[in-house]
Amino acid sequence: MPQSRAAGAPQSAARERRTLSERVLHAAGATFARDGVTLVPPFWLDVCAGERASLALRDARAAKVAARMVAGIVKTTCGTLLVCDFDPRIQPVQAKRLAGFVPAQRDCAPCGDAGAAIDLQAALFEVPRKPARQRVDAVLAALGTRDAAGFAVALALVRPIKLLVLDRPSPEFEARVAQMLDAGTALVCTGVGVDAPAAILAAR
């Protein structure tokens, strides 16, 4: 069973008093299976606005699929997964508007034509082109990097989001992204095993 923990969250009773509107991610027994093989075993996770959580899975493929599930890109086979109370199976558009996804650093495509990539992202999320470019520049400056992974984060943050999902980030990268995020944005990272970077928790 995957290990999941939320850091910086108040404990049980106080946490339960929180209203649903503060809850950014709710996963209860969320599972992904294909052709009868369970790729992502059931996991439970509740993340509120501004919190940072991690999800450690048994292998890289499971971590990759779980990250995409949390971002609403891959649909759960069974169980419940809600992004800001939107079910990606029923309301994929609403869920994807609020969640940003950053692939694993080794999967991030090289920047190439950065301008075209920003324009495509801006068009897909209905953001004017100029503010989108300014936002990307600002995020890259805050991250202090211009590599492919940093660019992927900048593209994910081209519009306001409530949840940012990082697939198997390195500890340094995760820390830099966490520092740069605004207080209302939750961060969920996936990792492999208990010693994975994503399982190293720190309150924001």
Place this chain on the structure above:
Amino acid sequence: MIGGRATWTIASSALRRAPRAAEGIAVLCATGGAAAASPTAAACFAVVGIAAATVASIGAQRTADVTDLRLFAAPLYGRELARAIVLAPCVRLAVAALVALCTVAVSAAVLHRSLPNDAWGRLAALLAAEIVATLVAMSGCARRGRERSLYVGLALVAGAAVAWLGFTATPTALLAAAVAGGTLGFVAVRALGETLARYDPLE
């Protein structure tokens, strides 16, 4: 609802890529089939052209376009994504074939020769057939194995049916080809939309 800007951006980014060899063959075959003097030659061009259009639609580049993770992370419904994705190959095929036949017509005029009377009608029929084959085959990009082969077979049959209907290039034949092509194309784009809505990008 997807805006025109998103559709155009997706289509234009696909249009900017260099055409594949199979796309070039499809265009040449549409032009050759329209300009061919004998029906047998035109039929051969039609068969090769439909096969080339199908191969181009199921190739690695098109598969990468259809399964691009950025598109699945964007707030788009499957049908919206399908409409945006099919635009580029259809526009590229139609424009290239029209330009090619115009070039042939001008060259023929310069050489004091003439194209067959039904050249433009036959071009329309062959283009419709290749576009239908392209649209049907694209659903196979999100599938693997036997299902993918099934879509390839379906694309070949659908394209051949439209080409056969419009082959004589009479007004009735062209109308029949237009109706059949329009219906099959519409159904194919809807099917692609359903496929993309259900698709889970795992790779």
